[in-house]
Amino acid sequence: MARRKSYDRDSAVTAAMHTFWARGYSNTGVRQIERETGINRFALNTEFNGKTGLFLEALNAYLAMSRETMLKDLSAGGLDGIRAFLKGLVKGGASDPRRYGCLMVNTVIENADLGLEEVRAIATAHFDALQASFEDALRMAKQNSELPLEFDIPAAARTLLTFSMGVEVFVRMQEDLGAAQQQVDFLLSLIDRWTETT
Amino acid sequence: MARRKSYDRDSAVTAAMHTFWARGYSNTGVRQIERETGINRFALNTEFNGKTGLFLEALNAYLAMSRETMLKDLSAGGLDGIRAFLKGLVKGGASDPRRYGCLMVNTVIENADLGLEEVRAIATAHFDALQASFEDALRMAKQNSELPLEFDIPAAARTLLTFSMGVEVFVRMQEDLGAAQQQVDFLLSLIDRWTETT
């Protein structure tokens, strides 16, 4: 038919995801996007609906990535799944994109008072999914008698979610991961005690 | 001597603190700063060392405010101090500036990869102070026999700090505070169990 696109759409969106992840939305310019994703400025507007459109696609890519990696293991894992998830938060070397924290946390904080309602919706979906996965894991743990029957699963899931978000802040701050690992271990020791009946 | 300044320096810095708190650094323009703080553009540069200088002063003002309000009660309170602090995180109406989360958390996330080393230093000072206050409170609790002797105070303090940061993210996200309060209550119930010997 005609000339081929000079970029691969999926990998371009992934690259954009990493750029926004590292630098945030406002602090990323379209010229930088061109450089780091291979999308040319023309295509950015005609194919992605501008910077905003690309950002939304990047957020959705992050959402999908989360679902396919972390959340799956978590939902199916009982208390061990939770332990593995929490440990995973503070693992990863200097080249791991996770050192930039959580794109959703970053976005929610940057965007809080700045229009773009759709962004908030995606972030909420992400956190709801995470919460639901924690609840799944806890429910499974209860079935396995790892937790007492009266254990408050929604509240515990919420607490785990909140703690995770705090860890993401620390990770982005690049405080040494050792301290972050220490706190995760402490929380794990608290979780161990959940097993005991009250 | 000469013409009087048209603004009060302290209240201008406080106003700037609230503006940066709500909108972040990059998303706040100098013209908006003029409007919301009463500082004119000339004074912003000659008296405050530009937008960046004012931002640093605003961060320091936040640091001082934190020390004088939250941290004092926390350090002196044992487990009850911790409980009060955590409850305080999720209190406050729609006009409370705390609905914008924690300025230091917001700043750390926005600024993570963007130069301005001094910003990171101030934020680190803030979090270190918070951690130290948690440790003070836990030490006092241990003295009061509220905690077992082998209780790991630094790790617990770190965990409380992380949880608090997660709460600040939620608060800024404006998820309903009811859910946030629920999770704080759950954490409080975990703290109650710290008293039991292992």
Place this chain on the structure above:
DNA sequence: TCCCTTTCTAGACATATGTCTAGATAATAG
């Protein structure tokens, strides 16, 4: 009152931003 100093007002300035346009460039169909 006049003078001198400090501060303010208004806007210039260079740069950076996101979007849009026109002509060039590839790839395919006939």
Place this chain on the structure above:
DNA sequence: CTATTATCTAGACATATGTCTAGAAAGGGA
């Protein structure tokens, strides 16, 4: 090979940004 279509390159464009400048305004000392 030519026509047609889709895409790209290069840059114009209006707007927004943070900083700086020149002249006006305000206050206090003589």
